[in-house]
Amino acid sequence: MHLKIKNLKSIQISKLLFLVLVFTHAVVVSQEVVTVDSTGVAKSNELLSTENTNAANDTIKPFKRYKAEGISAVIGEYVILDSDIDKSYLELSSQGISIEDITRCQLLGKLMEDKLYAHHAKLDSIMVSDDEVNGQIEQQIQYMIGELGNEEKVAKYYRKNSIAELRKDLFEVNKTIKLAGEMQRKIVEEVEVTPEEVRAFFYSIPENDRPVFGAELEVAQIIIEPEITEEAKQKVIDQLNEMRIDVVENGSTFATKAVLYSKDPGSASKGGLYKGIKRNGPMAKEFKDNAFSLLEGEVSEPFETEFGYHILYVEKIKGQEVDVRHVLLFADVSQGTIDKARVKIDSIRTNIVAGDITFADAARKFSTEKETRNNGGQLVNPVSFDTKFDLTKMDPTLSAQVYNLKEGEVSKVYTDRDRSGKSMFKLLTITNRIDEHPSDYVKDYEKIKELALKEKQLRAIETWQNTKIKDTYINVNEDYSDCKFSSNWLKK
Numbered sequence: 408m409h410l411k412i413k414n415l416k417s418i419q420i421s422k423l424l425f426l427v428l429v430f431t432h433a434v435v436v437s438q439e440v441v442t443v444d445s446t447g448v449a450k451s452n453e454l455l456s457t458e459n460t461n462a463a464n465d466t467i468k469p470f471k472r473y474k475a476e477g478i479s480a481v482i483g484e485y486v487i488l489d490s491d492i493d494k495s496y497l498e499l500s501s502q503g504i505s506i507e508d509i510t511r512c513q514l515l516g517k518l519m520e521d522k523l524y525a526h527h528a529k530l531d532s533i534m535v536s537d538d539e540v541n542g543q544i545e546q547q548i549q550y551m552i553g554e555l556g557n558e559e560k561v562a563k564y565y566r567k568n569s570i571a572e573l574r575k576d577l578f579e580v581n582k583t584i585k586l587a588g589e590m591q592r593k594i595v596e597e598v599e600v601t602p603e604e605v606r607a608f609f610y611s612i613p614e615n616d617r618p619v620f621g622a623e624l625e626v627a628q629i630i631i632e633p634e635i636t637e638e639a640k641q642k643v644i645d646q647l648n649e650m651r652i653d654v655v656e657n658g659s660t661f662a663t664k665a666v667l668y669s670k671d672p673g674s675a676s677k678g679g680l681y682k683g684i685k686r687n688g689p690m691a692k693e694f695k696d697n698a699f700s701l702l703e704g705e706v707s708e709p710f711e712t713e714f715g716y717h718i719l720y721v722e723k724i725k726g727q728e729v730d731v732r733h734v735l736l737f738a739d740v741s742q743g744t745i746d747k748a749r750v751k752i753d754s755i756r757t758n759i760v761a762g763d764i765t766f767a768d769a770a771r772k773f774s775t776e777k778e779t780r781n782n783g784g785q786l787v788n789p790v791s792f793d794t795k796f797d798l799t800k801m802d803p804t805l806s807a808q809v810y811n812l813k814e815g816e817v818s819k820v821y822t823d824r825d826r827s828g829k830s831m832f833k834l835l836t837i838t839n840r841i842d843e844h845p846s847d848y849v850k851d852y853e854k855i856k857e858l859a860l861k862e863k864q865l866r867a868i869e870t871w872q873n874t875k876i877k878d879t880y881i882n883v884n885e886d887y888s889d890c891k892f893s894s895n896w897l898k899k
Contacts, residue, residue, distance in 0.1 A: 422722050473872045480519055480896070481882045483526030485583070487518050512890035518632045519881075519896055520872070524587035527875055533593065535585040538728065542683045543585075544577045549673060557676075594871050595864040600856060610857035620854060622798040625839035626809055627784035629769055630776035630823075631752040632831040633744040640716075643738045647709040647718045650734060654720070655706055661720040661732050669736040670715065679720075679732035686727065694719070698731050740829050752820055752832040759817050759834075766817065766836045775831075785838065795841070805835075869894075 419699055477489040495514045499506050528535075548570065551561045558570040567573040599610075609617070650668065653659040662678025669675040684698050691712040697719045701707060707719040715737045723730040755773055758764050764772075767783030776778035779787075788796050798806065812818055818835040825831055846855060872894055883896055890897075 410892055425892075438652055477884070479884050479887065480522075481880070482519050482522035482534070483879050484529075487515065487522060491518060510890075512887060512892065515883075515887060515890070516892045516894070516896065517744065519883075520894075521583060521587040523875060523879060524590035525583045526879065528586040528590040528593075530589070531593070533586060533589045535582055535589060537582075538583050538683060540578060540581045540585060543581055544574055545682055547577065547581075548574065552676070553672075591868065595866055597777055598864050599869050600863055601858045604863070605852070605856045605859045606848070608862065609855050610844070618858070619843060619845050620851055622843045623795045623841040624798055624801075624837055625794045626786045626796060626805070627766060627770060627787060627836050627838050628776070628779060629752070629755060629766070629774045629834040630779075630831055631748045631755070631773065631776045631833075632825070633740045633748040633829070635738045635740060636744065639738040639740070643716045643736045644709045644760035646736060647716060647734065651706050651709070651718050653896060661706065667735050669734045670734065670737055671733070674733065678728065679734055680722070681733070682730045683725075683728045684731055694733070698729050733764055737829065745830055748832055750819070752834060756817055756820060756834055766834075766838075784836075809835055812837050814838070855859075 445705055478486055479489050480487045481491060481616065490892045492511050492514050494507075495518070496506050496511075499509065548558075548561065551564075552558060555561050555564055562568065562570050562573055565573055567576070646668075650659075654661050654664065662680070665671075665679025669679050671679065674680055681690075685696060686699060688695065690698075691714065693710050693712045694717065697707040697710055697717075698721065701719070701721040703721050703724055707717070709716055709718055711717075715735050717733050717735050719731055719733045721729055721731055747778055751773070755769050759766050759769055767785075770780050770784030773786055776784075779785060785794055786792060786796070790800075796805075798810070800807075808818060808821060812835065814837050816836065821833045821835070823831050823833050848855065876895055876898070881896060881898065888897065
């Protein structure tokens with residue numbers, strides 16, 4: 408069973424590589440990594456030098472000659488170019504990830520897996536809408552703009568003549584990845600493990616080889632936000648109404664208002680634009696209600712969401728989706744209300760420490776955070792959706808605030824800021840601390856079940872992959888004939 412644990416570790420490594428490559432190919436572009444003369448000899452190829460290759464069996468020798476845009480492999484209808492592997496290396500390096508132990512064979516193997524999934528997704532009539540792909544591309548472009556400054560700089564960084572050219576390159580890459588993901592989900596969607604399978608999985612692992620689970624914490628918090636006065640609320644509503652009147656009655660441009668005044672960093676620079684808003688999408692309910700209640704060209708009355716105060720302009724209605732522009736403003740908070748909130752949380756802390764009220768009851772009675780107060784302030788892990796946090800994977804700021812707390816101890820008062828930059832005050836406590844420990848079948852059943860399920864899913868994927876490799880046209884360049892792939896891509 409020792410091999411099972413090794414396989415489980417390899418799953419995690421493969422998953423990490425997969426996530427890296429998903430991001431890589433989400434932003435990958437046709438950068439020239441190798442220049443070739445008329446004889447096909449590479450003039451410059453630092454990335455593929457012997458310094459970045461392994462002497463292991465699954466490592467091929469550095470290539471000295473190339474065909475322009477040479478083909479590494481063909482999987483069904485998909486072609487993988489030498490430059491696709493080169494770009495994977497380039498992107499990994501640019502993200503500060505060491506490529507020393509990642510071979511071309513490994514990268515090609517991962518690319519071939521993705522193409523195999525995508526090829527059979529199409530054969531199985533699995534659909535991915537162009538709108539869905541374009542929505543993801545828009546998010547990627549906005550992330551790049553946030554990192555680099557503007558569209559022109561993004562296009563230049565990725566060596567494109569325009570942002571439109573970059574979008575075109577991103578489209579096929581993103582669609583292939585989405586098809587591959589949907590195919591994988593279909594393969595494992597009905598895979599389940601029974602309690603007996605979980606038990607057999609755990610007890611077949613030699614005791615010395617069983618996983619060790621790291622320290623975990625359960626954390627609760629009390630949030631006190633400074634009160635926003637009715638006067639401050641009315642002031643911001645009046646500002647938005649003035650903008651609305653200027654657009655509706657005086658012909659001013661809504662986009663200009665957003666650029667000049669909106670406090671939304673994700674949309675202000677593009678005139679407040681959000682494309683492809685869906686009724687079941689992630690936007691705030693009040694935002695969607697306004698977006699879908701207006702006709703094209705109409706401007707909403709001011710309305711409030713958890714993010715602040717808005718006015719919204721419907722630019723285009725596209726069936727079940729709308730493109731909108733909005734202006735976001737925040738109500739001002741006075742120093743007087745900030746001081747009042749600080750006095751209040753100091754008083755709450757004093758009463759908890761004195762034993763006059765429990766932390767959970769204080770959270771239910773006083774905390775201004777709707778998401779946690781009804782549960783006694785208990786935080787929910789956004790990754791696992793339970794209340795346990797792995798101490799090594801917590802948000803660094805939160806980890807630093809609770810690291811030295813004893814179970815049941817109340818932290819000092821911390822000053823935090825919400826999305827709008829408004830100050831708020833916070834108390835923390837550890838409701839349960841679970842130290843690092845060898846896995847226990849009863850106490851750690853859910854974690855062990857997750858590992859057992861992952862192994863069973865892996866077997867299902869391997870079985871599917873081995874079957875489909877036999878049934879699919881696959882041609883791998885002879886330069887990779889010495890690769891030790893984990894699957895039989897060479898059909899030997």
